[in-house]
Amino acid sequence: MGMVEVRLESLSKQYGSVTAVDSVSLTVGQGEFFSLLGPSGCGKTTTLRIVAGLEQPSAGRLWFGDRDVTRLPTHERRIGMVFQSYALFPHLSVAGNVAYGLRARHEARADIGPKVERALERVRLGGLGQRRVHELSGGQQQRVALARAMVLEPDLLLLDEPLSNLDAALRTETRAELRRLQREAATTSLYVTHDQEEALALSDRLAVLRDGRLQQVGTPREVYSQPANAFVATFLGRANLAPATVAERVGDTWTVRLDNGEHVTGSGHTDLAPGSRALLCVRPESLVPAESGLVGNILDIAFIGQRYEYEVSLAGQRWLACEANRGQSARERGATTRWAVEPDAVRLLPYEEVSCDGVAEP
Numbered sequence: 001m002g003m004v005e006v007r008l009e010s011l012s013k014q015y016g017s018v019t020a021v022d023s024v025s026l027t028v029g030q031g032e033f034f035s036l037l038g039p040s041g042c043g044k045t046t047t048l049r050i051v052a053g054l055e056q057p058s059a060g061r062l063w064f065g066d067r068d069v070t071r072l073p074t075h076e077r078r079i080g081m082v083f084q085s086y087a088l089f090p091h092l093s094v095a096g097n098v099a100y101g102l103r104a105r106h107e108a109r110a111d112i113g114p115k116v117e118r119a120l121e122r123v124r125l126g127g128l129g130q131r132r133v134h135e136l137s138g139g140q141q142q143r144v145a146l147a148r149a150m151v152l153e154p155d156l157l158l159l160d161e162p163l164s165n166l167d168a169a170l171r172t173e174t175r176a177e178l179r180r181l182q183r184e185a186a187t188t189s190l191y192v193t194h195d196q197e198e199a200l201a202l203s204d205r206l207a208v209l210r211d212g213r214l215q216q217v218g219t220p221r222e223v224y225s226q227p228a229n230a231f232v233a234t235f236l237g238r239a240n241l242a243p244a245t246v247a248e249r250v251g252d253t254w255t256v257r258l259d260n261g262e263h264v265t266g267s268g269h270t271d272l273a274p275g276s277r278a279l280l281c282v283r284p285e286s287l288v289p290a291e292s293g294l295v296g297n298i299l300d301i302a303f304i305g306q307r308y309e310y311e312v313s314l315a316g317q318r319w320l321a322c323e324a325n326r327g328q329s330a331r332e333r334g335a336t337t338r339w340a341v342e343p344d345a346v347r348l349l350p351y352e353e354v355s356c357d358g359v360a361e362p
Helices: 044-052 094-104 109-122 137-151 168-185 196-202 220-225 230-235
Strands: 004-015 020-028 035-036 059-064 079-082 157-162 186-191 207-211 212-218 242-252 251-260 262-265 277-282 288-290 294-303 308-315 317-324 336-340 347-352
Touching: 004 044, 004 242, 020 044, 020 059, 020 094, 020 277, 035 044, 035 196, 044 079, 044 186, 079 137, 079 277, 094 109, 094 137, 109 137, 109 242, 137 168, 157 168, 157 262, 168 196, 186 196, 196 220, 196 230, 207 220, 212 220, 212 230, 230 277, 242 317, 262 347, 288 317, 308 336
Parallel strands: 035 186, 035 207, 079 157, 157 186
Antiparallel strands: 004 020, 004 059, 207 212, 242 251, 242 277, 251 262, 277 347, 288 336, 294 308, 294 336, 308 317
């Protein structure tokens, strides 16, 4: 299969007075698995449809390598697409569905059969070519849709929430299969999802969108551990957020004063000067019981198998803390406990209003 670098330059899409995509610029590298992540209505599917040629941008340009494809018809873009609904043809066999695109571009009849069989073997459906689509499970139908896209040997594979119709266990299994196939084929892939776990597990890099605007681009680890703002912090994983004032800053080490008077020291670059308002961001797994630290009362406890989750009254808010289950009993509800955070496990974000449960307001 081929691969191509995809470059979006200030792409925008308006529908009347509504701006669905607002000046989005990003680059998807050759052979990269890149995800567009965000809530419903954030512009991710519209962006994908622009890349596919199914929508025309209101402004901006789109490049595949050194080719400007902004106005190029879909059938000339050498792309494969997998939709949320799979869009399989019920009147065709499995093999007929996979062969559809090859026939549409008038491939030699003698070449179609072997290509279809290879594609089905790749998605582990070898020998099922004569089955009807309705005879397959949801996971198998999803793999037929993937085979139909990949048999065309596209330069770019576009996937629009392809796992959302599967149950949780099958989604996890199929996710691993999809990542294996993408790595084997090394096809540049652009994946749309609202599922943070999918994006973290599948992506080489990802972009978080909100209201049509790009919020942050980076590797899953970068975006999770160094969120750009409160929205990214709370959308990609869970985060405790507390209003604070920067008390001191020396190089990349800083101390903030929480609104209840307690102090927390952290490390990491910030442009916020002493006296500035900020949001302290602490992931639940980075908040651990300790002999010294922030004082909090345990309000509630949940046993999640591999961990305990505690709802804690901290810094005048309700925070979430996690503790690995190593065979010990859970801490007691109502207990007063101290909680520590490592300096490199906290982040300082631009200030915005948050609710009493420490979650950013939309």
